[in-house]
Amino acid sequence: MEDNSKKPKRSRKQSFVKSVNAAIEGIMYTFKYERNMKLHYLASFGVLMLSLFFNFSKIEFILLLSAITLVVVAEMMNTAVEKTVDLVTREFNPLAKIAKDVAAGAVLVSALYSVVVAYILFYNKLNMLTGNLVYRIRESELHITLICIVIVLIAVVVVKAITFSGTPLRGGMPSGHSALAFALATSITLMTERVEASSLAFLMAVLVAQSRIEGKIHTFWETMAGAMLGTLIAVIVFQLGLFY
Numbered sequence: 613m614e615d616n617s618k619k620p621k622r623s624r625k626q627s628f629v630k631s632v633n634a635a636i637e638g639i640m641y642t643f644k645y646e647r648n649m650k651l652h653y654l655a656s657f658g659v660l661m662l663s664l665f666f667n668f669s670k671i672e673f674i675l676l677l678s679a680i681t682l683v684v685v686a687e688m689m690n691t692a693v694e695k696t697v698d699l700v701t702r703e704f705n706p707l708a709k710i711a712k713d714v715a716a717g718a719v720l721v722s723a724l725y726s727v728v729v730a731y732i733l734f735y736n737k738l739n740m741l742t743g744n745l746v747y748r749i750r751e752s753e754l755h756i757t758l759i760c761i762v763i764v765l766i767a768v769v770v771v772k773a774i775t776f777s778g779t780p781l782r783g784g785m786p787s788g789h790s791a792l793a794f795a796l797a798t799s800i801t802l803m804t805e806r807v808e809a810s811s812l813a814f815l816m817a818v819l820v821a822q823s824r825i826e827g828k829i830h831t832f833w834e835t836m837a838g839a840m841l842g843t844l845i846a847v848i849v850f851q852l853g854l855f856y
Contacts, residue, residue, distance in 0.1 A: 642691050647825070647832055648719070649687050654836075656680045659730060672733055679726035686722040690715040735807060764795045764845050768838070787830040790838030791845075793817035798846035 642649045663676060693715035697708045768788040797813035804810065821835040830838075 638688065642688050646687065646691055649684070649691075650832060652683055652687055656684070662734070666734070668733065675729055676733060679722075679729040682722045683719070683726050686719045690719050763849060764791050764842050767791070767841060767845060771841070785834050785837055786841050787821065787824050787835040787838035789824055790817070790821040790830070790835040791842035793820040793842065794839040795842035795846040798843045799850070802846070802850045 643653060659676065659680065663673070668676065694712055697711050701708055765788070768786060768791050771786055794814075794817045797810070797817040800813040801810040817839070821839060824830040824835050825832055
C-alpha cells in the first residue's frame with residue numbers, strides 16, 4: 613500500500629494561493645468599476661489621515677476601523693448580489709428588485725452607522741481643534757466671502773478655457789457647482805464656531821457634487837477637482853484676509 617500521508621500537499625497550498633488571489637481581484641474589481649467604492653475608500657483615507665492628529669485610545673481606533681470595514685464589506689456584498697442577479701436575469705423581476713434593494717439598504721445602514729461612530733469619536737476633539745487652530749485664521753468680514761466666490765468662479769472659467777471642456781455653467785473640468793459649494797462650506801467653517809454648522813455645510817456641498825454626478829453632467833474626478841479647487845481658494849483667501 614502506498615503511504616499517501618508522505619506526499620506533499622501542494623494542491624491544497626496552490627488552492628489557498630488561488631483563493632487569496634481571487635479575493636484580491638474581487639477587491640480590485642470593486643475599486644475599479646464601482647463608483648461608490650471609490651467614495652468609500654476616499655472617505656476612509658480622509659478619516660484615517662485625520663485620526664492621526666487625535667489621541668484616540670485603542671478601543672476608539674478599533675471602533676473607527678470597524679465602521680470603515682463594515683461599509684467596505686457591505687458595498688462588496690452589494691456588488692456581489694447585483695452581479696448575481698444580473699447573471700440570472702436581465703428582465704425586470706420583483707424578486708430581483710427586492711434582492712438589489714435589500715443589498716443597497718445594507719450599505720446605507722452601515723454607512724449611517726459609520727457616520728454615527730465618526731460623529732461620536734470626532735465631535736469633542738474637533739471642537740477643541742477648531743477652537744485652537746482653524747478659527748485663528750477666521751475673518752468674519754462678509755466682503756472676503758464675496759471675494760472668495762468671485763475668485764472661485766473666475767478660476768473655474770479659466771481652467772475650463774485651458775482644458776477646452778464644457779461650458780462655464782455646465783460640464784467640463786472642473787465642476788463649477790462643486791467648487792462653489794465647497795468654497796462656501798469652507799467659508800462657513802472659517803466664519804463660525806460650531807462644528808454642526810460646518811458639518812451641515814459640507815454635507816450640502818457633498819450633495820451638490822453627488823447631484824452633478826448622478827445627473828451625468830460631471831464625472832467623479834471633475835467634481836473632486838472642483839471640490840479641491842473651491843476649498844483651496846477659500847482657505848487662501850481667508851488667510852490673506854488676516855492682513856487686511
